[in-house]
Amino acid sequence: MSEAISERIVLAARPQGAPRVTDVRLERLPLSAIGDGEILLQTRYLSLDPYMRGRMDDRKSYSPPTPVGGVMEGEIIARVVQSRHPGFAVGENVAGRLGWLTHTISDGTGLTKLDGRFEPITTALGVLGMPGLTAYAGLLEIGKPQPGETVVVAAATGPVGSLVGQIARIKGARAVGIAGGPDKCAYALDTLGFDAVIDHRSPTFADDLAAACPNGIDVYFELVGGAVWQAVLPLLNEFARVPLCGLIAEYNAPSAAAADRLPATMRAVLSRSLTLRGFIVREFWGQRPTFLDEVRAWIDEGRVRFREDNVHGLANAPAAFIGMLEGKNFGKLIVAVDDAER
Ligand SMILES: NC(=O)c1ccc[n+]([C@@H]2O[C@H](COP(=O)([O-])OP(=O)(O)OC[C@H]3O[C@@H](n4cnc5c(N)ncnc54)[C@H](OP(=O)(O)O)[C@@H]3O)[C@@H](O)[C@H]2O)c1
Numbered sequence: 001m002s003e004a005i006s007e008r009i010v011l012a013a014r015p016q017g018a019p020r021v022t023d024v025r026l027e028r029l030p031l032s033a034i035g036d037g038e039i040l041l042q043t044r045y046l047s048l049d050p051y052m053r054g055r056m057d058d059r060k061s062y063s064p065p066t067p068v069g070g071v072m073e074g075e076i077i078a079r080v081v082q083s084r085h086p087g088f089a090v091g092e093n094v095a096g097r098l099g100w101l102t103h104t105i106s107d108g109t110g111l112t113k114l115d116g117r118f119e120p121i122t123t124a125l126g127v128l129g130m131p132g133l134t135a136y137a138g139l140l141e142i143g144k145p146q147p148g149e150t151v152v153v154a155a156a157t158g159p160v161g162s163l164v165g166q167i168a169r170i171k172g173a174r175a176v177g178i179a180g181g182p183d184k185c186a187y188a189l190d191t192l193g194f195d196a197v198i199d200h201r202s203p204t205f206a207d208d209l210a211a212a213c214p215n216g217i218d219v220y221f222e223l224v225g226g227a228v229w230q231a232v233l234p235l236l237n238e239f240a241r242v243p244l245c246g247l248i249a250e251y252n253a254p255s256a257a258a259a260d261r262l263p264a265t266m267r268a269v270l271s272r273s274l275t276l277r278g279f280i281v282r283e284f285w286g287q288r289p290t291f292l293d294e295v296r297a298w299i300d301e302g303r304v305r306f307r308e309d310n311v312h313g314l315a316n317a318p319a320a321f322i323g324m325l326e327g328k329n330f331g332k333l334i335v336a337v338d339d340a341e342r
Helices: 051-055 121-125 130-143 159-170 182-190 205-212 226-235 255-260 262-271 281-300 314-325
Strands: 004-011 024-031 039-047 076-083 093-096 103-106 150-153 174-179 196-199 217-221 236-244 275-278 308-312 332-336
Touching (some): 004 103, 004 314, 024 103, 024 314, 039 121, 039 314, 121 332, 130 217, 130 236, 130 281, 159 174, 174 182, 182 196
Parallel strands (some): 150 174, 150 217, 174 196, 217 236, 236 275
Antiparallel strands (some): 004 024, 039 103, 076 093
């Protein structure tokens, strides 16, 4: 067996504020031959997700930080290219959280085999993967949208926000999306079917949002924080539900800036009996089979649409990741790592 080379992107330095491409570096590492019970995996696709920004900081969180020098964390779809494991055959496709790398050796721990439901296969990283389950479970378990209610979500063209809006409509609610720029707003309105879409980059954003929500907001699926949260807060109705899922506007900010806004938020939570409930998707991992059945059926019926934004080559992952934090992605951001996928 010839020796395989693994290219991998490691954390070179902890970012100060917004990450820079020099905060990571590409390394090449020879892999030893696989042993009994092991497989050699070749990465086909790497998912880039906002949570990875948190792993770059040395802060207490729900998961430990990536060590400096460690491989950047991330979920991949990989092909088994060699196997001495009875449970995995050459040619099978698997998904797992193996990081930003081209090849790796695994004993199969934590890998999920991908069957024909994942069509195209990249859906395993987006609408039928972790982001999709986040939208599905967070909205249905915490947001609990009722027919006629108003559901608001930002990052409305991304994998989480787009599915939140579409499920809200399936459940009979009115979906108001927030997105950055005219192209994303047009897509959310015309293709995803949001009832109204507001551009958060507009100088009249807060007024536009108020006008689009004449009956207030019953469910606000929080993905961004920052100025969007400031505009949403006055519009929340009594007993509104706020699944608190992400705060991407704050990810590059020093924590003191976020703390300044806390007292006003807490007053509103108290005086309007709001339910603000944080969650991490792994809490709902048990719902994966139902989620897969239901969302797959909605896709097949044309009731759910999704969009992917493809970047080619592992070396281009850092710039794409940094761009996502600034809203430069348009749809689920996926890196085609294997030359054959380009
Ligand atoms: N709790 C969990 O378990 C969990 C799981 C998955 C994801 N999440 C969170 O869900 C959120 C969305 O994730 P995703 O994968 O669907 O990302 P995404 O939508 O593909 O990408 C992030 C988007 O956020 C928007 N954005 C960035 N900065 C913003 C700002 N200052 N104000 C308003 N919008 C801003 C941009 O869209 P626009 O150009 O439209 O503004 C950007 O494209 C993230 O906060 C993520 O951390 C949480």
